[in-house]
Amino acid sequence: MATQAVELNVGERVVRVSNPGKVYFPERGITKLQVVEYYLAVAEPLLRVLRDRPTTLKRYVDGVTGEAFYQKRLPKGAPEWVETARIKFPSGRPADEVCPTEPAVLAWAANLGTFDFHPWPVRRSDTDRPDELRVDLDPQPGTDFRDAVAVAMVLREVLGELGLTGYPKTSGGRGVHVAVRIRPEWDFVDVRHAVIALAREVERRMPDQATTSWWKEERGEKVFLDFNQAARDRTIASAWSVRGTPRATVSTPVTWDHLSTVDPDDFDVLTVPKYLEEHGDPHASLDDEAFGIERLLEWYAADDRGDMPYPPDYPKMPGEPPRVQPSRKRS
Template sequence: MADAVEIVVPGPQGDRRVRVTNPDKVYFPEPGITKRELVDYYLTVAEPLLAALLHRPTTLKRFPDGVEGEPFYAKRVPKGAPSWIEGVEITFPSGRTAVEVCPTEPAVLAWAANLGTFDFHPWPVRRSDVDRPDELRIDLDPQPGTTFDDAVRVALVLAEVLADAGVVGHPKTSGGRGVHVLARIRPEHDFVGVRRAVIALAREVTRRIPSLATVSWWKEERGRRVFLDFNQTARDRTIASAWSVRGTPRATVSTPLRWDQLDSVQPADFTLRTVPDWLAEHGDAHADLDDHPQAIDTLLEWADRDARDHGLGDLPYPPDHPKMPGEPPRVQPSRERRPPKS
């Protein structure tokens, strides 16, 4: 077993030398995938992956002991990082700040993979304006008793609703049982405004298919439906990027698709070992994602309508956020209705 190997990674600023320690270390025991294979995979998909990450503050989900170990989210550029690892300061909901990794070239991907990074979690902003998202994200999360196929059915309705709002979405597998849909938007609104637009969008989906989709934040109210997780749009909430390897036993990958491909695949089709061939054959389904930034004015008009005509205001924020203006109580419904003890 080699203790370390040095690889040369070409890039826009010239060649970088990246040291890969313990390259034969097995990260995924079931298929026998090693650290070196993970590094090589990320260099193979570097072009489309960097299109998803470029100039975005990016949280690294690291599995230093492999898929069977305990992962953690690295939200700061680590000490000892090479001088060519760039960063940008972001502000957490608490008001604290950090300088987070901002990928700019393929060598960053190899360096991160050497640290045990499986998935990259980019913020929906660019470093030129870290407070105004340029990406609208919808996370379709199947609840117990539902499947990936259910998430696909909801995603296809979501595509129709987006079209009615004048927005084009781009789907991808989550790498788990869910579906992610992304849309490039103009960076004209803050996190609160974009989240408000996503809530209006999700509510419209649930009106059309109430038996299949829900926006209920509390799990006890979701039932056997697909949850449209509006809070993935909140500040410091992220989803795994396209082309990210997920922490699953078979090393599944979050893979971009065309809408006409979505109902003919399964998440297990896309793994670290199969995706390079898929990419070579089908190309990057999100290659045109950046071409036409879109307005979300119609979605915000829907939000105004919901508040005015239906009394539908904000929904609960994640627990790590401060109490937000207009937010309903963060009390589990069953607890809220519980009569006081005598």
């Protein structure tokens, strides 16, 4: 049943929340207004993640039980205070994406049904050179969050040997995401190659638990290190983002010591504001130091396996192997 709109004073802005009582998460009874209020509660650390980044909005206009879609361009009718950043898709086509700069933008986006914020790993001052290396550890069927944590710990070990500092978070599902701040001196191709080299080293150290196989039929019951999340226009849900799960889970930053003890289902729209109040932002120092990826690129260059396949919607890339499923290639 529709409910009367409410207006929220957010800093200098007034944000109108239409149908605030609309239930977005039936299993928990969580409403649209509660999602908006959640984002205002975590606005400070979330804006550290999103500020000056072109950001795709993952929208669930009918709540978690409806169909979601990715809003990759500034929606029509957006307030004039919603800023943008110009990006280029792999096809070369440009687009102006939302670039969050203040809490009101988070509330406005949540009113549109945005659950996840998907920031590019670039700043709007240079949208062709990432300043963040991201590793997505994705448990395959037969594995779970604990398996992802085990692989993440080896990833941490490799990063440490390279002199790099990684910051882990729950994905909001069964996976783990790790971010490393890097200097914006390399393009998307180089950064993706660096992630491939890093993933291959983790796979080498634990071949029975980790895989870099792009083709699902070859992965087995392992944790997939998804190197293609480093490709242009591929993004992951940001820290503090609500996920489209029945429990309204949240992708939550944790410390490395905490990672091995948490249950990702404990982090949700209702619990994370208190978690932030009690623990602060575990990723607050992420921007304190930016690192280089030279050694990872040396590893990649020395590996005679070369490149890996890109996602199927990409144009053919230089040096890329054939995009043919291994079983079909054999037949």
